[in-house]
Amino acid sequence: MGIEGIGARVARKEDKRFLTGLGRYVDDMVVPGMKHAVFVRSPHAHAAIKSIDTKKAKAMPGIIGVLTGAELKTDGIGNLICGWMIHSKDGTPMKMGAYSGLATDRVRYVGEAVAVVVAETRGQARDAAEAVEIDYEEMPAVTDAVKALEKGAPQLHPEAENNLIYDWEIGDASAVDQALDGAAHVTRMKLVNNRLVPNAMEPRAALGHYDKAEDHFTLWTTSQNPHVARLVMSAFYNVAPENKLRVIAPDVGGGFGSKIYVYPEEIVCLWASKKTGVPVKWVADRTESFLTDAHGRDHHTEVSLGFDADNRMVALKVDTIANFGGYMSLFSSCVPTYLYATLLSGQYAIPAIHCNVRAVYTNTAPVDAYRGAGRPEATYLLERTVETAARELGVSPADLRRKNFIREFPYQTPVIMNYDAGDYEASLDAAMREADYAGFPARRDEAKKRGKLRGIGMSCYIEACGIAPSQAVGSLGAGVGLWESAEVRVNAAGTIEVLTGSHSHGQGHETTFAQVVASRFGVPLEQVSIVHGDTDKVQMGMGTYGSRSGAVGASAIVKALDKVEAKAKKIAAHLLEADESDIVIENGEAKVAGTDRTLPWFQVALAAYTAHNLPEGMEPGLKEGAFYDPTNFTFPAGCYIAEVEVDPETGHTDVVQFVASDDFGNIINPLIVEGQVHGGLAQGIGQALLEGCHYDPTSGQLVTASYMDYTMPRAGDLPSFQVSTTNTPCPGNPLGVKGCGEAGAIGSPPAIINAITDAIGNNDLSMPATPQKVWAAMRRNQ
Amino acid sequence: MAEISMTVNGRKVTGTVEDRTLLVHFLRENQGLTGTHVGCDTSQCGACVVHLDGKAVKSCTMLAAQASGSQVLTIEGLAEGGELHPVQAAFKEHHGLQCGFCTPGMIMAAVDMIRRHPQGLDEKTVRAELEGNICRCTGYHNIVKAVLAASEAMSGKAKAA
Numbered sequence: 026m027g028i029e030g031i032g033a034r035v036a037r038k039e040d041k042r043f044l045t046g047l048g049r050y051v052d053d054m055v056v057p058g059m060k061h062a063v064f065v066r067s068p069h070a071h072a073a074i075k076s077i078d079t080k081k082a083k084a085m086p087g088i089i090g091v092l093t094g095a096e097l098k099t100d101g102i103g104n105l106i107c108g109w110m111i112h113s114k115d116g117t118p119m120k121m122g123a124y125s126g127l128a129t130d131r132v133r134y135v136g137e138a139v140a141v142v143v144a145e146t147r148g149q150a151r152d153a154a155e156a157v158e159i160d161y162e163e164m165p166a167v168t169d170a171v172k173a174l175e176k177g178a179p180q181l182h183p184e185a186e187n188n189l190i191y192d193w194e195i196g197d198a199s200a201v202d203q204a205l206d207g208a209a210h211v212t213r214m215k216l217v218n219n220r221l222v223p224n225a226m227e228p229r230a231a232l233g234h235y236d237k238a239e240d241h242f243t244l245w246t247t248s249q250n251p252h253v254a255r256l257v258m259s260a261f262y263n264v265a266p267e268n269k270l271r272v273i274a275p276d277v278g279g280g281f282g283s284k285i286y287v288y289p290e291e292i293v294c295l296w297a298s299k300k301t302g303v304p305v306k307w308v309a310d311r312t313e314s315f316l317t318d319a320h321g322r323d324h325h326t327e328v329s330l331g332f333d334a335d336n337r338m339v340a341l342k343v344d345t346i347a348n349f350g351g352y353m354s355l356f357s358s359c360v361p362t363y364l365y366a367t368l369l370s371g372q373y374a375i376p377a378i379h380c381n382v383r384a385v386y387t388n389t390a391p392v393d394a395y396r397g398a399g400r401p402e403a404t405y406l407l408e409r410t411v412e413t414a415a416r417e418l419g420v421s422p423a424d425l426r427r428k429n430f431i432r433e434f435p436y437q438t439p440v441i442m443n444y445d446a447g448d449y450e451a452s453l454d455a456a457m458r459e460a461d462y463a464g465f466p467a468r469r470d471e472a473k474k475r476g477k478l479r480g481i482g483m484s485c486y487i488e489a490c491g492i493a494p495s496q497a498v499g500s501l502g503a504g505v506g507l508w509e510s511a512e513v514r515v516n517a518a519g520t521i522e523v524l525t526g527s528h529s530h531g532q533g534h535e536t537t538f539a540q541v542v543a544s545r546f547g548v549p550l551e552q553v554s555i556v557h558g559d560t561d562k563v564q565m566g567m568g569t570y571g572s573r574s575g576a577v578g579a580s581a582i583v584k585a586l587d588k589v590e591a592k593a594k595k596i597a598a599h600l601l602e603a604d605e606s607d608i609v610i611e612n613g614e615a616k617v618a619g620t621d622r623t624l625p626w627f628q629v630a631l632a633a634y635t636a637h638n639l640p641e642g643m644e645p646g647l648k649e650g651a652f653y654d655p656t657n658f659t660f661p662a663g664c665y666i667a668e669v670e671v672d673p674e675t676g677h678t679d680v681v682q683f684v685a686s687d688d689f690g691n692i693i694n695p696l697i698v699e700g701q702v703h704g705g706l707a708q709g710i711g712q713a714l715l716e717g718c719h720y721d722p723t724s725g726q727l728v729t730a731s732y733m734d735y736t737m738p739r740a741g742d743l744p745s746f747q748v749s750t751t752n753t754p755c756p757g758n759p760l761g762v763k764g765c766g767e768a769g770a771i772g773s774p775p776a777i778i779n780a781i782t783d784a785i786g787n788n789d790l791s792m793p794a795t796p797q798k799v800w801a802a803m804r805r806n807q
Numbered sequence: 808m809a810e811i812s813m814t815v816n817g818r819k820v821t822g823t824v825e826d827r828t829l830l831v832h833f834l835r836e837n838q839g840l841t842g843t844h845v846g847c848d849t850s851q852c853g854a855c856v857v858h859l860d861g862k863a864v865k866s867c868t869m870l871a872a873q874a875s876g877s878q879v880l881t882i883e884g885l886a887e888g889g890e891l892h893p894v895q896a897a898f899k900e901h902h903g904l905q906c907g908f909c910t911p912g913m914i915m916a917a918v919d920m921i922r923r924h925p926q927g928l929d930e931k932t933v934r935a936e937l938e939g940n941i942c943r944c945t946g947y948h949n950i951v952k953a954v955l956a957a958s959e960a961m962s963g964k965a966k967a968a
Contacts, residue, residue: 036899043907044895046842046882050908053841148825226846226854226908226943278844278908279943311847531906531944700902700949707946732851732941740937740947745930769946 030544031760034696038550039535048276051230051245052308059232060089062294062307063150065140065157066316067132070166070388070725071179074130074139078158082142085156087149090301092293093140094127102126102296103262105289107353108504111191111362111384119191122182122386124352126262126289126296132161133181133351134390135727136316138289143301147308166388166725170348171325173387181351181386188386190349191358195366195440196379204340204377208331212414218402219792220323220348220718221711222735223395225530227278228309229318233294237302241269246291248274249284249528250568253505255560257287257355264295274558277530281708282394283318284530285570286355290317315730320718321395323348324361324402330410336418338373338429343380343406351386354393358384363441363501364399364489364571370438371407372449372485372662373429378439388725394570396708396770400488405792408484408775413788422483422779423457442489444660446753447688449485456483456664456686459747465668477670479681480784484665486772489658490572490764508654509573510566511581513542513589515647517634519627520552523585526566527578528558532766533697534574540693541579541760545586546593547612548626572764575693576659576755583759584651592647593629599640600624600632659755659763663687665706667776671784676800678714678781685748685772690755690763698765702748705769711738712770713777717793736793811875815840816884824871830864831855833871834881842882842911846941853940856912856919857881863919865939882911885918894918894957903953905944913940917954921961928958 029035042048079091105124112118128139140157144150165179172178173188181188205211225247232245242265248254251272258264258272277284290307298305309317329342347361366380411429415422427450436444457463465481472479492498495506512524521542527534539553556562569578590610597615598605607618616623629647632638636645668682685702692698715736719728729735754761774792782788787802809828812821815838822837834840834857845867846854855867858880866874885892891899894917904910920936921928928936933954934947942950 037902040899040904040907041891043904043910044882044891044898044914045886046840046911048842048907048910050841050844052845053835055839146825148827224943226852226906226941227844228846276907279906281943308845311849311852533905696902700905700945703946703948704905704944705946708943731849732847733849737851737941737943738946739941740934740951743934743947745948745951746946 029540029550031540031693033540033694035536035540035550035694036696037533037536038539039533050227050276050278051232051247054232054245056232056234056304059304059306060143060145061147061150062297062305063142063147063154064138064290065142065154067128067135067137067139069132069161069163070135070168071164072132072161073164074128074132075160075162077140079140081158082153082156085149085153087145088153089143089303090297091140091142091153091157092297092300094125094129097125097127097296098129100296101263102292105287105352106261107358108257108355109359110502111193111358113191114194119358120185120189121353122184126292134388135725136313136390137351138293141293141297143297143303143305168387168389168720168722168725170323170346170385170387173385174346174383181388185386190353190384190386192383193362194379194381197377197439198379200377201340201342201379205329205331205342208339209334210332210418211329212410212417213329214410214413216326216328216406216409217791218322218324218405219712221321221395221716222315222718223281223283223318223321224737225279225281225283228311228314229284229288229290230308231291231294232304232306233298234304235299242295243271243273244291244295245273245275247277247284248272249277249280249530249570251528251558252526252560252566253568254287254291258292262292264292272560274528280530281396282321282398282570286319286393311732312730315735316727317390319354319391319393320350321392322402323392326406328406328410330414332414332418336420336425336428338375340377341369341375343369345380345382347382347384348387348389348392349384350389350391352391354391357391357393359503360394360399365403367441368400368403368487368489369407369440370442371404372431372487374431376439389720396705397767400767401771401774404484404486404771405775408486409778412482412779423453423462426485427453443657445657445756447660447662448751448753449662451751452662452664452686452688453485455749455751456666456684459686459749460666460682460684462666472670478673478784479668479670480780482667482776482779482783484772484776484779486768487660487662488767488771489660491576491655491659492571492573493655493658495654505567507567508652509577509581510564510650510652511585512648512650513582513585515589515630517631519548519630521548522554522556523582524556524563525578525582526563526568527574528569532569532574533694537693537697538579538582541582542586545590546610546626572766575762576758576764577653577655579760579762580758581651581653584653585649588649588651589647595640595643596632597624597629600638655757657757659690659757661687661689661763661765661768663768663772665772665776667780669777669780669784671781671799673803676796676803678794678799680710680744680777683744683746685746685769686751687765687768688751688753689765690752691761692750693762699748701765702769703746705767706746706773707738707743709770709773710743710777713774713792713794715742715793809872811872813874813877813879815879816881826872828871829867830869830871830874831866834866840881840883844908844911846908851941852909853916854909854912856915858915858919863916882915885914892918893960894921897953897957897960901949901953901956903945903950909940909942913942913950916940917957920954921958924958927962928955930955
């Protein structure tokens with residue numbers, strides 16, 4: 026590695042603009058003539074719309090337009106869809122209810138958009154939004170997915186009888202039942218994975234601009250995947266054909282999954298711009314974000330894990346009910362199926378696994394992928410169950426895990442996945458060393474003297490990243506391919522621009538991708554620029570989610586670099602009068618191996634563009650594109666160990682030590698990778714201790730709709746983390762990388778809960794483990 | 808409407824704003840200083856922190872008219888002579904930012920925190936002091952590291968001077 030190349034701890038190139046207030050987020054964009062949109066939203070969780078009267082609102086000062094769903098329909102704008110087809114076990118397709126960008130006859134969750142007001146100022150738009158008169162007839166609401174399946178529950182969509190979207194299964198049910206019947210010990214648990222709100226710090230925003238002269242639309246939006254947004258808006262929502270729609274996702278202030286999807290507001294702002302003749306900007310306030318961003322998790326699960334007399338796992342049975350909210354969000358259907366049940370083998374050799382999943386409509390905000398998406402849910406249930414089993418069997422949790430680890434690769438699980446590489450013992454050992462696992466009893470005794478209950482908890486996670494070979498995901502129902510594109514443009518004077526279909530919203534691609542390029546040719550990092558997030562600049566891409574930018578996005582760059590290098594070598598060989606196979610390009614020059622004959626990189630580039638002296642028949646220029654389709658998922662894995670101290674008087678939990686040992690394969694920039702782990706850990710610890718999205722079960726009102734009510738992790742809630750890595754390179758991609766964006770959020774919740782239940786000696790504890798819940802659990806002991 | 812005037816990043820500015828205009832909106836929309844962000848509307852997240860007469864305030868929690876006559880410093884005015892302020896430099900060196908949205912408020916709060924603790928800072932104090940600034944990306948680990956490093960660098964500088 027060079028000082029700036031692959032593996033180097035380089036400070037980020039993109040930081041300067043953010044540090045000096047010069048980042049450009051959607052809300053910072055100003056277009057001449059731009060006006061402001063405010064949405065009129067349902068105050069009810071479930072109601073029929075009897076009438077909408079916009080007359081009074083239209084007469085208010087500064088109003089340019091008040092638009093409703095009826096007009097949206099008349100103009101032929103299509104309903105929102107879920108783009109991943111899941112079939113129930115009886116072979117029927119999932120039951121997708123109609124989802125209009127603006128509700129026309131019925132609302133199904135608090136905050137659902139019903140009308141939009143466009144005005145000179147945001148204040149005027151807000152005032153007028155309050156004057157839109159909507160006559161609602163309230164209907165009974167249901168917010169809990171288990172209750173929504175019960176007889177007599179309020180029914181949401183005529184398409185989905187009993188609110189059931191699909192009833193899906195994977196694995197061999199009879200083999201599992203048989204193995205559990207014959208098991209020496211079965212650990213059974215009922216677990217809830219608490220509903221979360223992603224809470225990117227930048228609220229969602231959209232600026233739609235219709236250019237009448239060109240009959241062309243531009244959308245600036247807070248998106249993790251602007252190309253997918255353009256595709257979906259063109260192909261399904263009929264907003265505009267792709268060649269008449271430019272989507273730009275500039276600086277985006279965090280996503281965590283919530284900015285993958287196309288939301289009603291983006292479609293409506295584009296449509297409203299044409300309708301009103303002015304550019305239309307909408308920016309969510311925080312409560313709107315809470316009400317309308319796609320939420321995460323919300324599973325109810327029953328699990329049984331069987332062991333033989335030697336404590337080897339024989340079978341795992343899982344039955345899950347997943348809350349989907351009032352409508353199916355863009356990728357919602359794949360989260361509790363192919364991103365969840367396929368990971369249930371964890372790090373263990375389990376011969377038989379069966380999982381059943383029922384997806385259910387409720388009167389809550391749509392639920393979709395949130396950091397980890399399915400994998401945190403799988404890890405939470407498996408790692409709490411394994412830890413519980415160790416306690417029931419009276420063996421060390423580390424030993425029980427170690428005994429059941431998968432040790433040979435590739436390993437085919439009973440639930441689709443084929444793990445390509447890993448060394449689970451290495452990360453377990455590294456974490457135990459770092460945590461001084463052996464010294465825990467002494468620390469517990471010392472804490473006891475101070476009146477604190479100290480506990481230790483472990484979690485060994487696996488995740489699947491990159492998602493995934495396009496043909497494979499297509500056969501599983503995906504509506505899109507999951508490849509990535511790249512174009513490497515070497516300019517005439519040797520600087521390099523890389524166009525990527527990945528999107529950076531905090532991940533630092535402008536640095537890591539540049540490191541990959543700098544490594545290849547030995548050019549300085551500042552001579553490499555990364556271009557992303559604009560459909561006019563980058564032709565097509567699939568965006569950033571599922572920890573895929575390194576494994577898939579950077580692999581596409583490598584493929585394009587291969588082509589550039591091959592052509593550059595031909596040019597250099599011609600100019601240096603050497604054989605092509607003798608040319609090496611490094612340290613910013615092409616040289617003939619074993620000689621002192623060299624040619625600076627910029628001269629190779631210049632020669633490509635002057636075209637005065639190129640090899641016979643060669644086209645001028647030095648620019649190559651590539652599409653990379655992954656051959657498999659990648660499988661990062663690791664071991665996390667948490668130590669907590671609980672105050673027995675108050676039930677308050679302090680995380681006093683947190684150790685993370687991750688195997689991400691090869692690492693391009695350790696500084697950035699560590700940052701990704703830190704952030705993931707904070708979100709996972711937030712889920713375990715603090716965060717819980719709560720709807721009032723009767724009214725369906727979101728009770729936790731601001732930072733006064735929803736507990737975000739703050740600096741004082743968290744410790745400094747001890748993070749380190751082990752490395753089994755990924756054999757499936759050219760860089761050997763696996764992905765690191767979600768691991769922290771996947772592995773940490775069970776480690777924390779296992780530590781608290783260890784401390785208090787009561788395993789009956791759900792997330793978030795608030796002081797009240799921990800205190801109550803301790804009292805149940807007595 | 809209210810007539811207001813104030814000094815922003817050393818420059819005298821005036822404006823006519825709706826009475827209900829918040830300071831943050833005056834800075835962003837009237838002055839084009841979009842480095843100050845709105846993240847929550849309830850004074851919780853701190854993305855909007857600026858300095859008012861030398862003290863950190865949440866600019867989403869005061870009317871522009873209330874700031875009339877004051878000296879306002881925003882993130883855009885922090886770096887001097889093209890060189891990053893030590894707190895900005897420390898955030899870069901220690902990777903104390905990811906998406907960058909909370910960063911301006913975080914930095915303005917950190918500068919104020921370091922000013923109020925000339926004797927130096929420890930991790931516990933920094934974490935407690937950051938109570939009013941929410942970051943969703945970094946887990947605070949590297950922010951805390953950056954603030955401690957900046958505090959040390961600045962006290963070193965003060966001693967040297």
